[in-house]
Amino acid sequence: MSHQGPPLETLTRRLAECPAAFLAEGAHVEAVVFDLALDLGGEMTRVAPFPAEARGLVLVAAWLLHDPWFRAARRFAAPALAWLQRGLDALARLVPADQFVHDPDRREELARACLAALGLRPHGETEAQAADRLKTLDTVARDRVVQEMRTREQRARELREAMRRKAAEEAAARWSPE
Amino acid sequence: MSDLEQAWLDCWPRALAAWSPFTKLAPPRFCHTLADEVREDLTGSFAMIRLDDHAVVISLRQVAAHRLHAFGVEILAHEIGHHVYAPADLRDNARLLARVRAGLPSRERDAGLVANLYADLLINDRLQRSAGLDMAGVYRALKAPSADRLWQVYLRIYEVLWSLPSGTLIDADLTEEQQVDAALAARLVRSYARDWVRGAGPFAVLCLTYLLERPDDERGAFTPWLDAVGAGAGEQIPEGLADLEDDEEAPVHPAFDPALGGASLGGGETVGGVKNQHREPTQYVDLMKSLGVEIDERELVIRYYRELAVPHLVRFPARLAQQxxxxxxxxxxxxxxxxxxxxxxxxxxxxxxxxxxxxxxxxxxxxxxxxGGQPARVPVDLYLGVDCSGSMSNPKLAMSYPVLAGAIVTLSALRAGARVMACLSGEPGQHTETDGFLRDEKRVLGVLTGYLGTGYSFGVLRLQDTFLGPEPPARPTHVLVVTDADIFHMLGQVKDGWEIAKRAAEVAGGGATFVLNIPNPAYHAVRIERLRAIGWDVHLVSTQQELVAFARAFSRRHYEAQREGR
Incomplete structure (x- = not known):
């Protein structure tokens, strides 16, 4: 995140305007990514097939990376390809691709993750601010904690039920036949 | 008038406009001294609202002490938000508190605190983002280190909501779980901003973990901010709280709330539908107490049954007089x-x-x-006898269908202009009854919601006292007795029991009905026929729940019979 990137708002707006074709099934993802790599200044290279569960998100991310700011720089092909190939799998398993178009938080998360993968930070933010905000929105990290919480929450839920019953019994005991 | 008061009064129109150009509310009441605050019941916080008289109260003494002079619009707009957004009125305040309580088993006493925090989050987020007010500035002005983990999470929620860097509002190293809870709560506040009552339960569950770490009644860092904990206090009972709302019971942690969408956060819990359709009387009374409703518990129980009865009310039978x-x-x-x-x-x-x-x-x-030439309708008075022996449940502890059915018929009768006499009887043992036939709803329902738990059945001698005494009712009366099969034993044991029942039905002059909760009517077929032969209608139910349907049908049947001139 050592370099300044585009303003975050331009990226989130671009995601919100993602064409429906990018969300439709059956698109040739590898071809889209191949063209993207060329537009980002890369050379003709073979794009390995993407796993089925990641294809939707890869398409949305490809739409994001096709932003004029990235294309004009003509130096992001390699990190972009690496991110698309390996950086989105965990996220794709947790969040449906259309959420990154329709949900404001997820749009911001994907835009920030994209910038971080390219070694950039949003325009006008410090590295610390960018890292802090990305951490706040990080779905993968949150899911890991939630999975850890699940066992604890199950116990807490049983405890809550027990406490609820006890409270009801105590309330009942307050009254006695007149 | 002090300069500060004048300055804040000048802020009032802008604070109102932050919600809508058409918002109207009485100007705030300013407290300058501790004595003023005591008079207004303002304790701890520098501001408060009251829903019953739509008041906004501000302690200018504390505003000055906290150096919040510059935040007049923000603070006043926040207080207005409690009146126009969350909780806005007594009923929504009660709904909010009911859901929060459901999420705080064993810590229900903290429901006011949690409800206040939740409403503040909703209001502040709206004002910061939509009205452009510097709500973060208010919290920044009072920023102080705190070891309270709930307070840390609470302020972190604001940082997440407003995209503020960590540490802007609270200096603390939050654990990963606190960070996740803050992110989830922020998402919850946004997701439920319109249907905010439904988000209260999950928010309370999230807070419970931290509340359990805290000493009882410890408000600590929250104290200055608690401006709505007593908002519902007073002598008004909010309407519509006897019924449970969908998904009100057993709220889930936001991490497992599918309504929050976004990530697949696991399937450890699912949101369940409503199990009961109504609160139990004890829950209702506890809820009213936590709201600060200053009304006697017995009156609250009466109100509870009245609320449940009202949707079932139909016209009570009326008889045609000649002219x-x-x-x-x-x-x-x-x-x-x-x-x-x-x-x-x-x-x-x-x-x-x-x-x-x-x-x-x-x-x-x-x-x-x-x-005149038109026939007039003369309402038939009602004698309502309810078996309150040991086999009946205490209506204050659990919802009692005989009492609810009695309330439905009673309120229908009173609405039609009839008078009602109620009698609870558990005999041999005790009975209690109204002093004759009354038009006083509270006294009749007061008797109905009482409890005896003595004897084995309704006492047939009660009919003798009322209808065969020296002063029988002057107006036509319908005798309605709700009991079970033990009444046959009573009729046989009491001297002339069957004869008393027969003559009471004749003297009443408006009909007589036994509603018998009998699971096996064939076994009692002969006795049931004997009741019919001496002038009683007999309505059989196999469960107490059926009594409610009977209560509705009872009025309708008699009304239709009168309309047909029979």
């Missing part, structure tokens, strides 16, 4: 202050004197009567 009487104007009389205002004849009053002095220069028209 009605038409009103005949007979002049004027002084209108007294105890009479309905609608009876004042304003034209005649103002003709007599242009200066209106109630009770002296106010007049009402006096009417005589003349025989």
């Amino acid at each position: 009605a009487e038409d009103p005949l104007p007979e002049g004027l009389d002084v209108w007294d202050v105890g009479s309905p205002v609608a009876q004042i004849d304003w034209i005649q009053s103002l003709v007599r004197s242009p200066h209106v002095i109630p009770g002296y220069t106010t007049y009402e028209r006096v009417y005589g009567t003349t025989a």
Whole structure:
């Protein structure tokens, strides 16, 4: 995140305007990514097939990376390809691709993750601010904690039920036949 | 008037406009001294609201002490938000508290605190993002280190909501779980911003973990911010709280709330539908107490059954008399202050004197009567006997269907203009009854919601006392007795029991009905037929729940019979 990137708002707006074709099934993802790599200044290279569960998100991310700011720089092909190939799998398993178009938080998360993968930070933010905000929105990290919480929450839920019953019994005991 | 007060008064129109150009509310009340605050019941916080009189109260003494001079618009707009957004009125305040309590088993006493925090989040987020007010500035002005983990999470929620860097509002190293909870809560606040009552339960569950770490009644860092904990206090009972709302019971942690969408956060819990359709009486009373409703528990129980009965009310049977009487104007009389205002004849009053002095220069028209051509409806009085023996449950502990059915019929009768006498009887043992036939709903329901738990059945001697004594009811009366199969034993054991029942039905003159909760009617077929033969209608139910349907059908059947002239 050592370099300044585009303003975050331009990226989130671009995601919100993602064409429906990018969300439709059956698109040739590898071809889209191949063209993207060329537009980002890369050379003709073979794009390995993407796993089925990641294809939707890869398409949305490809739409994001096709932003004029990235294309004009003509130096992001390699990190972009690496991110698309390996950086989105965990996220794709947790969040449906259309959420990154329709949900404001997820749009911001994907835009920030994209910038971080390219070694950039949003325009006008410090590295610390960018890292802090990305951490706040990080779905993968949150899911890991939630999975850890699940066992604890199950116990807490049983405890809550027990406490609820006890409270009801105590309330009942307050009254006695007149 | 101090400069500070003037400055904050000048902020008032802008604070109102932050919500809508059309928002209207009485100007705030400013407290300058501790004595002023005590008079307004303002304790701890520098501001508060009251829903019953739509008040906003501000302690300028504390505003100055906390150096919040510059945040007049923000603080006033926040208080207005409690009146126009969350909780806005007594009923929504009660709904909010009910859901929060459901999420805080064993820490229900903290429901006011959590509800206040939740409403503040909703209001502040709206004002910061949509009205452009510097709500973060208020929290920044009071920033102080705190070891309270709930307070840390709470302020981190604001940082997440407003995209503020960590540490802007709270200096603390939050754990990963606290960070996740703050992110989830922020998402919850946004997701439920419109349907905010539904988000209260999950928010409370999230807070419970941290509340359990805290000492009882410890408010610590929250104290200055608690401006709505007593918002619902007073003598008004919010309507519609006897029923449970969908998904009100057993709220889930936001991490497992599918309504929050976004990530697949696991399937450890699912949101369940409503299990019961109504609160139990004890839950209802506890909820009212936590709201600060200053009304006796017995009256709350009456209100509970009344609320449950109201949706079932239908017209009570009325009998056709031979002739009605038409009103005949007979002049004027002084209108007294105890009479309905609608009876004042304003034209005649103002003709007599242009200066209106109630009770002296106010007049009402006096009417005589003349025989009319249309038949009039005479409401049939109701004698309601309810078995309150050991086999019946205490209506204060659990929802009692005999009492609810009694309330439905009673309120229908009273609405139609009839008088009602209620009798609870658990005999041999005790009985309690109203002092004759009354139009006083509270006294009748007061008897109905009582509890005896003695004996084995309704006492047939109660019918003898009322209908076969020296002063039987002067008006036609329908006798309705709700009991079970033990009544047959009672009729056989009491001397002339069957004869008393027969004569009571005859003397009542408006019909007589036994509602018997009997799971095996075939076994009692002969006795049931004998009851019918001595003039009683017999309605059989196999569960107490069926009593409610009976109560509705009872009125309808009799009303239709009268309409047909039978």
